[in-house]
Amino acid sequence: xxxxxxxxxxxxGLVIVLLVMSFVTFLLQSVIPSxxxxxxxxxxxxxxxxxxxxxxxxxxxxxxxxxxHFLSRVASADLGKSVRTxxxxxxxxxxxxxxxxxxxxxxxxxxxxxxxxxxxxxxxQSPLLSHLFVVLGSTPIILSSILLPYFFWFGLGWLPGxxxxxxxxxxxxxxxxxxxxxxxxxxxxxxxxxTHLILPAIALxxxxxxxxxxSLAASLHEVMRQSYIRTARGKGLSEMSxxxxxxxxxxxxxxxxxxxxxxxxxxxxxxxxxxxxxxPGLGLYLTQSFATADLPAILAVSMVFGAIYIIVNVVIDIxxxxxxxxxxx
Numbered sequence: 001x002x003x004x005x006x007x008x009x010x011x012x013g014l015v016i017v018l019l020v021m022s023f024v025t026f027l028l029q030s031v032i033p034s035x036x037x038x039x040x041x042x043x044x045x046x047x048x049x050x051x052x053x054x055x056x057x058x059x060x061x062x063x064x065x066x067x068x069h070f071l072s073r074v075a076s077a078d079l080g081k082s083v084r085t086x087x088x089x090x091x092x093x094x095x096x097x098x099x100x101x102x103x104x105x106x107x108x109x110x111x112x113x114x115x116x117x118x119x120x121x122x123x124x125q126s127p128l129l130s131h132l133f134v135v136l137g138s139t140p141i142i143l144s145s146i147l148l149p150y151f152f153w154f155g156l157g158w159l160p161g162x163x164x165x166x167x168x169x170x171x172x173x174x175x176x177x178x179x180x181x182x183x184x185x186x187x188x189x190x191x192x193x194x195t196h197l198i199l200p201a202i203a204l205x206x207x208x209x210x211x212x213x214x215s216l217a218a219s220l221h222e223v224m225r226q227s228y229i230r231t232a233r234g235k236g237l238s239e240m241s242x243x244x245x246x247x248x249x250x251x252x253x254x255x256x257x258x259x260x261x262x263x264x265x266x267x268x269x270x271x272x273x274x275x276x277x278x279x280p281g282l283g284l285y286l287t288q289s290f291a292t293a294d295l296p297a298i299l300a301v302s303m304v305f306g307a308i309y310i311i312v313n314v315v316i317d318i319x320x321x322x323x324x325x326x327x328x329x
Contacts, residue, residue, distance in 0.1 A: 007314070014310045021306050022074070025299045026067050080296035084289060089300040092285060097304070098175025099164055100270065100281035106197045107204035107266075114209035115216065141269045145203045145276040152199060160196050162278045165189070200277040204269055208262050215258040219251035226250075253320050260316045267305050 037053040045053075054060055058069055073080065079089040139147075149161030160166065165177050174180055178197070181190030223229065224247055233242055267283075274283035282301050289297035 003318075006317075010310070010314050014307060017310060018303050018306055021302055022070070022299060023067065025295075025302050026070060027063075028295065079300040082289070082297045083294040084292045084297065089296050092297065093282065093300060093304060095175075096280060096282045096285045099279060100274070100283060102176045102178065103197065103200055103204065103274070103279060103281060104266070104270070106201040107208065110201050110205040111209040111212065114205060115213045118209070118213045119217065119220075139206075141203065141207060141272050142276070144206060145200075145273050148199045148203055149277065159199050161199050164193070164196050164280055166192050166196070200273050200279055203273050203277075204266065207269070208266065211262050212255050212258055216251060216255040219254040220247055223247050223251040256316050256320050260313045263309055263312050267309065 037050050037059055058066055061069070070080070077090060079093070081087065082089050082092055085092055152159045153161030174183070177193035178190050181187060181193060229242060229247065270281070270283035271287050272283075273279065274281045275287045278284070282304065286298065286301045288294075289301070
């Protein structure tokens with residue numbers, strides 16, 4: 001299958017998945033015993049005001065009519081108004097998405113570095129330290145997210161364990177505080193942003209890295225026993241060169257597939273980590289929306305997460321095909 005045809009097929013699949021997700025989530029609005037009109041009008045609003053809000057929102061229309069109106073709004077980039085923040089949901093998402101992306105990128109980089117470290121520890125006969133990392137990574141995410149700030153924030157005072165930035169005078173041009181500090185020449189802001197990133201990024205990276213390194217270690221163990229590896233060693237190549245040039249590429253398929261599975265779990269872990277660390281991202285925004293039955297926000301964030309998940313898996317499929325020519329898209 002050519003690349004263009006593959007991307008077209010996955011784009012159609014993305015649209016279908018988002019439609020199904022939106023329909024299921026929208027259906028919850030008629031099941032959950034909450035009244036968006038009362039939430040908007042206020043708990044002490046008279047019935048006439050609540051009824052007027054219901055009429056304005058179209059809540060008295062049949063379900064399929066409401067869903068049709070929703071799809072027409074989505075087509076014009078209108079995801080509705082949040083019941084909790086009273087702001088357009090698209091503005092809330094644009095406000096909180098950079099924080100989530102910054103945390104996710106930092107945790108991914110940290111997970112890759114941890115994977116390489118664990119592989120090196122395993123090959124250098126240092127099993128005790130590698131087993132310690134495995135135990136930490138196997139800890140439930142809610143427990144590790146509580147223990148990390150307890151020791152490094154409350155106990156030792158080394159790293160901040162709450163919020164995203166201590167400085168308030170930040171000129172946000174990209175929404176990524178690390179980059180904004182560099183752009184504005186404020187290295188103190190960049191350093192502050194990095195120190196706030198460390199603990200939540202570690203909490204996200206540990207289970208991610210452990211799952212990937214287990215899959216990679218098992219696959220690499222099988223690859224390193226093949227005859228072409230012995231041939232490469234016989235040519236006088238260093239062990240690091242043999243692993244990097246011949247081992248990792250041939251062992252990459254299984255860990256890449258595991259990465260696709262871990263991305264799905266990462267979204268659930270984001271809700272826990274951002275809530276515990278008070279990280280102002282989409283995970284915390286979605287958690288607060290659940291607490292207030294803010295259905296427009298829940299629906300919009302779910303669709304954003306669904307789109308990101310599918311896009312990441314498309315990238316992983318392409319990476320698998322590039323790493324192993326035997327795999328077709």
